Amino acid sequence: xxxxxxxxxxxxxxxxxxxxxxxxxxxxxxxxxxxxxxxxxxxxxxxxxxxxxxxxxxxxxxxxxxxxxxxxxxxxxxxxxxxxxxxxxxxxxxxxxxxxxxxxxxxxxxxxxxxxxxxxxxxxxxxxxxxxxxxxxxxxxxxxxxxxxxxxxxxxxxxxxxxxxxxxxxxxxxxxxxxxxxxxxxxxxxxxxxxxxxxx
Numbered sequence: 001x002x003x004x005x006x007x008x009x010x011x012x013x014x015x016x017x018x019x020x021x022x023x024x025x026x027x028x029x030x031x032x033x034x035x036x037x038x039x040x041x042x043x044x045x046x047x048x049x050x051x052x053x054x055x056x057x058x059x060x061x062x063x064x065x066x067x068x069x070x071x072x073x074x075x076x077x078x079x080x081x082x083x084x085x086x087x088x089x090x091x092x093x094x095x096x097x098x099x100x101x102x103x104x105x106x107x108x109x110x111x112x113x114x115x116x117x118x119x120x121x122x123x124x125x126x127x128x129x130x131x132x133x134x135x136x137x138x139x140x141x142x143x144x145x146x147x148x149x150x151x152x153x154x155x156x157x158x159x160x161x162x163x164x165x166x167x168x169x170x171x172x173x174x175x176x177x178x179x180x181x182x183x184x185x186x187x188x189x190x191x192x193x194x195x196x197x198x199x200x
Contacts, residue, residue, distance in 0.1 A: 011038035013094035013115035018046020019135035021098030092127030
């Protein structure tokens, strides 16, 4: 991959929480980096635990692979001194993939007690794209109320549903479709190749 030496493009924040669906986060970050879009990632402690049970590549090895790109940066979930905790730091928005119901609930009531939730709060207050890929089933009325509240505040709720009309032949194709939809939901369309599965 060719890396531009002078990279001034605002980054996309990717939050990874402790819901099932680690491959969704991996796919999204892989695609953004391949598109030469800067990524700032944050992972909660439960997210790392889920990653360990779902992925063949360890979380540490994946971070090392992503870190080989100058377009990637990782912040600790407890790092409130990170630039993304302030609205004065420009970003292209944030995707939380996968998004746990605990994180959804916290964001919906303005509870910004870690960097993932604070970054989401910043996106809402600065009117920047915020995409949540919730992983829970079945959903309770509480879950639905929290997501409705966030949708009314401008967040995009993007459930990881397969595109059956594309006749996916593998789980990988389903995951690719969902990560591509998340990229579109972030408003990133200017650098996308024509061969993506998802077209609005």
